[in-house]
Amino acid sequence: MATKAEVLDFIRIYGDKMAEHRQELTDFDQAIGDGDHGINMNRGFKAVSEKLPTLGDKNIDDILKAVGMTLVSTVGGASGPLYGTAFMKAGTVLKGKEELSDQDVISAFEEGVGGIKFRGKAVQGEKTILDSMIPAIDAIKKSISEGNSMTVALEAGEKAAWEGVEYTKTIIATKGRASYLGERSIGHQDPGATSMAYLFQAAKEAAKKSGK
Amino acid sequence: MATKAEVLDFIRIYGDKMAEHRQELTDFDQAIGDGDHGINMNRGFKAVSEKLPTLGDKNIDDILKAVGMTLVSTVGGASGPLYGTAFMKAGTVLKGKEELSDQDVISAFEEGVGGIKFRGKAVQGEKTILDSMIPAIDAIKKSISEGNSMTVALEAGEKAAWEGVEYTKTIIATKGRASYLGERSIGHQDPGATSMAYLFQAAKEAAKKSGK
Amino acid sequence: MKKFINDVENVENEMLEGIVLAHPEYVTRLPGFDVLVRTDKKVGKVAIVSGGGSGHEPAHGGFVGKGMLDGAVPGAIFTSPTPDQVFEAIKAVDAGKGVLLVVKNYTGDIMNFEMAAELAEAEGIKVANVVTNDDVAVEDSLYTTGRRGVAGTILVHKIAGAKAETGASIEEVHATAEKVIANVRTMGVALKPCTVPAAGKPGFELSDEEMELGIGIHGEPGTERKPIQKADEIVNYLMDRILKDMKPVAGDEVAVMINGAGATPPMELYILNRRVQQILAEKGVKVFKTFVGDFMTSIDMAGASITLLKLDAELKELLLAEADTIAFKM
C-alpha cells in the first residue's frame, strides 16, 4: 500500500532530482537536441513544488492531475506535454483513491506510458523517454508477479530504466530533435530517457523511506 | 615656360604618388576620418591616367578641365569635389593656352585654391587641404617675385606645404569628418593637407625633370 | 554576450511589452498571457493562430493583422508555447467560423498545439491544423520526424490569411494552407551562430573560415560544415538542393523569399538574391514576387535562407491580396 504522503514524497524527491541534475540533462540535450531538457524539467518541477502545499487535502488522483497540468503549462517543448500527459493519465486511472495498492501503482505507470505513447506517437527503440520507461514498468510487473514487495520491484524497475538509458546510446534517434542528426545521434544517451530513469529512482527512494 | 608635356608629366607623377602613398593617406584618414582618403585619391587618379592618352591633342585648359571632371565623377567623398573643382577652375583661367608662363602657373594655383575655398567654405587653420595649399602658393609667389625660376619657387612651395602639414598636427579640425573628434583630432596630421603637399612635390619634380 | 537586454529571465516578457508599446494599433496582449492578438478583431472569418518559441522575430507577432494571423503565441526562447497559452489564443480569436493552427514541424510544437486544440474542441470551438515542413536540409523519411518548418511558414501565414479574409470556410482555408505547404521549400546557411540569452554563449561553434549549410532556425545542425565560399557558390548549393526537391519546370511561376537570420544586413541578402534570380532565369522559371528581409530569424545568427514557393492562379491572387501587419504589408 502506498499512502498519499508517500506519493507526495515521491513528487518532492523527483523535483529535487530535476534541480540536482539540471545541468547534466541539459548537457545531454546540448549534444543531440537544443540543450534545454534540464532547464525545462526543472522549470516544471519548481512550479510543481510551489503548487504542492495547496494539494494536501486532495485525493491522489487530483494530486497527480494537478502535477500533470502544472507540467503541461510550464514546461513547453516536447517534454512538457509528454510528462504532463503521463501524470494526468495516471491520475485519471486512480479516481477517488486515497491509498494505492501495488496493482494501482502498476496501473498508474501503465496509464502514464500509454499517455506518452499516445501523445508522442513513438514506439520503443526510437531513442526517447519510452526506452527507459517501458523496460522499467515491465521489470516492476515481473517482480511483483514473483511476489516481491513494491520496494524490491521498484529497485528492479530502476535498474531496468538505467539499462534502457544505456541502450539509447546504441541507437539512432527517429523521434524528437535528435532525429535531425541521423547517424550522428549514436553514442549519446537520450536526455528524456535519463530524466525518466530518475523518476523510477525517486519512486524507489520514496518507497524505501516509508520502510516497506 | 611650362609646356603641355610638362603639365601632362606633372599629372602622371602626381598620379603615381597617389598610388604609392595610398595606404599612408588612408591610415592618416583612419585616425581622424573614415579611412578612405588614399583609396579615394588613388581611384580618381587611376581614372585620370586611363583618360590621359586621349587628351594629348587638347590644350592645357581642356586637359586640366578633363582631369577635374574625371576626379569629380570618380572620387566622391569630400576630396572629389575639392580636387576636382581645383583642377577645373585652374583649367578655366588658362583658356586656350598651349604653354604656361610663370604667371599662368601662379594664376592656375590661385584659381585652384579659390575653387577649393568656394566649394568647401573653409578658411586656413581648419585642418584641411588649405593648410598646405595656401602657404605653398604664397611661398611660390614670393619666390617668383624675388626673381627665382619656377623650379626654385616650387621647391619653396613644397617646403611650405610640408610645414603646413606639420601645422595641421597642432590644431583642431573644424571642417570635414575630423571635426566630430573635437580635441581628439589634435596630434594627427590631416590627410587632405598631406595629399596636397604631394601635389607640390609632383609639380616640383616635373619642373626639375624638364631641367629648367 | 553583447546584447541590448536587461535580465536574461525577462527577455521574452520585455520584448512582448516592447512590441505592444510600439504597435498598439496592430496587436494587443491578452492580460496575463504571452499571447498577441489582432487589435481590430475581424469577425465573420476563420481565425488563424501560429506560434512557437520566441527568438524568431518578427515571427510570429509581427504577422498579426489584417490578411495574416489573428493570434500569435510566442513561447520562451526556442521553446514551444504551452497548451494553455495556445488555448487562450484560440478562445480569444475565434469568431465562430473556427480556428486554423499553423504549426512548424517540431515534436514540441506539434504536441503543445495538439493539446490546445483538444482543449478548444472540448469547449466546442472548431479547430484545424497544418504543419509546415519546408526545410529540405532534413530528409523526409520514415526514419525522421520529417522536415523542419522554417521560413516558408511565413508564406503559409500570408496566403492562408488572405484566404481567411475572403470569408472562406475552415475547410477551404485549411486546404489552401496545405497547398502552400506542399509547394514551398527552403534551405538555410549560417556564418555565425546565435546566442540564447539564458545560455550566454553561442549554441555551436564555427571557426572564422567555416559555414554551416542546411542550418535550422534554432541553430540545429545542417547537412554540411564547409569552408566559407563566395555568395554565388553558396546560393548554387542551396538552390541545387531546393530545386532537386521541388523540380520546377520552365514556365513555372514562383515566389522567392530571401530571409535573414537576424544579424545579416540587407546588403548581403540582396547579393544572395541576385544569384537566386539568375539561376531561376536560367531555368526559365518565372519569378512572380520576391521578398527580401528578416522574416523568421534565429535571434542574432548571421545567416540566411532561400525559400521558393511554386504558385498557381489561386496562390498568386492570395499572395498579392492586402496584408497589414507590423512586419508584412502588401
Place this chain on the structure above:
Amino acid sequence: MKKFINDVENVENEMLEGIVLAHPEYVTRLPGFDVLVRTDKKVGKVAIVSGGGSGHEPAHGGFVGKGMLDGAVPGAIFTSPTPDQVFEAIKAVDAGKGVLLVVKNYTGDIMNFEMAAELAEAEGIKVANVVTNDDVAVEDSLYTTGRRGVAGTILVHKIAGAKAETGASIEEVHATAEKVIANVRTMGVALKPCTVPAAGKPGFELSDEEMELGIGIHGEPGTERKPIQKADEIVNYLMDRILKDMKPVAGDEVAVMINGAGATPPMELYILNRRVQQILAEKGVKVFKTFVGDFMTSIDMAGASITLLKLDAELKELLLAEADTIAFKM
C-alpha cells in the same frame, strides 16, 4: 570577415542588381548609372532625391516609391555619390515641378549634391535642397561642421514625400522638410563595429565589455566609450541627451523610431523601445506612432539608434499618409 559576398569590388554593383531583380515593381536602375528611380514615375509632383554612401540599406533605395523618394543615389560604401550620378537622378525624376535633394550633413555629401544641383540648374531644372542633421551626439557649434545626418533622415523622406504627393510646390515641400529637420533628433549606440568589405576588418575595436555611445552611422566615434550596461540604462542615457536637446513638454506628440544598425535582432530593438516608451510616458509626452526596425544601417554593425520627431498637425497627417516602397509601407 564573414559575409555573403563575391568579390569586394563588386559589392555595391551586385547589391544594386539584387535590389532591382527583387523589386522591379518598385525600382528601376538608370542604365549605366548607380541610380535607382521609381518604376512608376509620378508626374505633376515635386520629385525627391536622396542618397549617400552605400552600406545603409534599406536606405536609400528601399524608400523609393509612392509617397517617399523618386530617386536614390547610392555611392560606394560609406562614400558619397559623385555629382554626375546625382545629376542623372535629378534629370530622370524631374517632372517639371522641380527636385528636392535630401542630403545628410557630411562635407562630402553636401559638396557632391551641390555640384549636381549646379549642373541641373544649368539645364533649367529647379532644384532645392535640405540638409539633415539629427544626431545630437555631435555638438552643433561654430567649431564643427554641425550635427551629422542619421536615421532621422528617413522621417524627412517620409514626410516630405507625402507632402510632394499632395501636389505641393517645391517651396512648400522644402518648407515641410525643413520643419521635420528642425524637430527630429537621434542618438545611437554600438555594441560591435562594422566591417567595410574592402577593408576586410572592423573599422574600430570594442572589447567584449565595451560599447560606444553616440556612434555615427559610419562607425564614427561618439561621445563616450563605456562598459556595456543594461538596455534600460543605455536608453536612459540616450534619451537624456535627446530630450535635453529637444525639450519636449508634457502634452507634446512625437513619433519614435528605433533603428537597428544591421546586426541587431528585433528582439533587442523592442526591449530598447520598451524603455523609450516608459520614459516618454513618465514625461507626459504622447507617442503618435512608433517604427521599429532596420531603416538606416551601418553595414553589419550591432547597434541601434533612437529617433524622436516632435509633431504638429501637418506632420501627423503627412506621417500617416500612404507610402508604398520596398522597405516602408504605410
